[in-house]
Amino acid sequence: MTRPAEQFRIPAPLGRLLGMLPRKPGSHIFVAGLNLTLAPHLPIDTCSMLEGRSLRIEVSDAGLRFDYTWRGNAFRAADHGELAPDLTIRADAWDFHRLIQRGEDPDTLFFSRRLVMEGDTELGLLVKNTLDGIDMEVLRPGRVFANLLATPRSRMQAGR
Template sequence: MQNTSTPAYRIPEPVARVLGHLPRYPGSVLFVTGLNLVLARHLHPDTLHMLEGRSLRIHVADAGLRFDYTWRNGAFRAARHDVAEPDLTFRANAWDFHCLLQRREDPDTLFFSRRLVIEGDTELGLMVKNTLDSIDMAVFQPRAVLRDVARTLGQRLMPRARAAQASAGIGGGVEIR
């Protein structure tokens, strides 16, 4: 991983004020939809077992955004952590999260330079960080994401299409694939 020479971008303050007033829950729903479509299938079952029922938060500090979620019953779920603090929070600016995802910055470098703050359960935080470090970032490339989304949608829609065909008496031995 290389340290990027591009100066860190910050969300402009007027934009951050607007974003910070948006309700958290709808954003968390969108966030977990992305996690389920792109990330969940690449996580090891042991990791998912350790995440079961744990409350997590991604806090994009310069944008004033917080995404609260949990892993429960085989999927990431949006959550509301308004009453108690989540088990684990990752906080950084948007640019630093971008650099992490692009592997332009090492999470340890960001952590020790205080650009990435990890709060809460230390063991859980280390497990999540190591898990994300081990994932091949090629799965986040647009082509791979679109392929995975198409595959997921196909798996969900095909049984419905077959059932609709059968109930309409269509198909005459022709199988949809």
């Protein structure tokens, strides 16, 4: 018997296996993705409010945790260890997927306890409102790939 997509969860044995992976390489890959897709669209005032703040994304059913911060003009992988970051955002993989695709409202996920935000409430609202304000069309894979291909070309044309 298969489960409906709305109830999909990473199988527990796979989640335990993924949870054993070293965290730092995953955080580096995660921030590389953020820097390619999200960072170019962040308002300057948001960047200044994120400066030096410790953030964590936890994918509960996958056993994954990504620690990062904003420094200078980019997201950077971090190692918060067992220290509590300024903000932790936790959900299952499917709920993160639905959130990114705007298939589910963050407030609905939050009040149904499928999206958990712990830590600095003001920082949590900043992150939520910033993501709500970004046109998710710019994050679609085809658009990101086209921008990625255009970036080296425009740098070469500018003589950099």
